Amino acid sequence: MKKMTFREVIAAAMSEEMRKDKTIYLMGEEVAEYNGAYKASKGMLKEFGSKRIIDTPISELGFSGIGIGSAINGCRPIIEYMTFNFSLVAMDQIINNAAKIRQMSGGQWNIPIVFRGPTGFAGQLGATHSQSFESWYANCPxxxxxxxxxxxxxxxxxxxxxxxxxxxxxxxxxxxxxxKMMIPIKEYTIPLGIANLKKKGNDLTIVSFGKIIKIALEVALELEKKNISIEIIDLRTIKPLDYNTIINSIKKTNKLLILEEAWPFASIASEITYVIQQEAFDYLDAPIKRITVQDTPAPYAKNLIDKWYPSKKDLIENIMNIISSQE
Incomplete structure (x- = not known):
């Protein structure tokens, strides 16, 4: 085992795969000479050279299209966005080309490509740098x-x-x-489409994903002192989504709260709520609750952010309301 940061494991995962497969390359803004905007590709230019670690102009539409074209021709590109807010510029390539070429070619071409980079709220970065678009992309087959x-x-x-x-x-x-986290030195993979039961509990299920799940874990530990047992599911993969793990948990706890850092309208929580009410309605002892960011652009002022972004207090209040409604 070795203690590694999140940025280090991103670089390590890409490097390990690139050593095995010469068709893999990384392309994006500042990924090479600068070692990545967040140093998530540190050392990779030195190891793999400029033909496989490629700096680009500020042109997401252009280099996303280049990546898709190269995937059709046998490469396995990793396209990094400095932030997924900038991926909106490339959305035509992602939605109308990458997502559809396999079907439109009758299965002649598949597109083995990864688009990666940071998403969601990250502090006082303003309204155009604090957005979560996972539900947008998940909407596209x-x-x-x-x-x-x-x-x-x-x-x-x-x-x-x-x-x-x-x-x-x-x-x-x-x-x-x-x-930071202890990471196995030995190679491992985690399959896509399988959620992780991060904490077992009996009184209520929280479904979440990404960094905001830390709030759920902190709250669950606090509520244990009050003999309230919370089960926490980390989705890990939004699409395909592991509904079975959620349903099996609800059969035990009979209550569901969904926590995410996206806007509420047409959110991942909305989709989960619909499916659970179709597939596991009879197991629910209370209405499903969701906690999201407020339905406004992200504010810049710290006092407004505290009102906009879900807090431990918000989560605790909602949990107690759900539980008390059954007493």
Missing amino acids: GLKIVIPSNPYDAKGLLKSSIRDNDVVIFMESEQMYGD
Whole structure:
């Protein structure tokens, strides 16, 4: 085992796969000479050279299209966005080309490509740099969506994403790059589409993903002191989504709360709520609750951010309301 940061495991996962497969390359803004905007590709230019670690202009539409074209011709590109807010410029390439070419070619071409970079809220960065678009991408057939919550999962999931023969959207967070964790030296992968039961409990199920799940874990430990037992599921993969793990948990706890850092309308929570009410309604002892960011652009002022972004207090209040409604 070795203690590694989130940014280090991202570099390690990409490097390990690139050593095995010469068709894999990394392309994006500042990935080479600068070692990555968040140093998540540190040392890779020196090891693999400028033909495989490629700096690009500020042109997401252009270099995303180059990556898709190269995937059709036998490469396995990793396309890094400095932030997924900038991926909106490339959305035509991602949605209308990458996600659809396999079907439109009658299966003649698959697109083994990973689009990766940070997503979501990351502090006082303003409204255009604090957005979560996983529900947008998950709405499009042909894309797989992965959002790890810790360094161990990040490495295993990224290696699986790189090996996948279809398009993977791999979302990280600026606020997690410094997180540290003991990582096995021996190679491992984590399959896509399988959620992780991070904590067992009996009184209520929390479903979450990405960095905000840390709040759920902190709250669960606090509530244990009050003899309230919370079960926590980390989705890890948004699409395909592991509904079975959620349903099995609800059969035990009979209550569900979904925590995410996206806007509420047409969110991942909305999709989960619909499916659970179709597939496990009879097991629910209370209405499903969701906690999201407020339905406004992200504010810049710290006092407004505290109102906009979900807090431990918000989560505790909602949990207690759900539980008390059954007493």
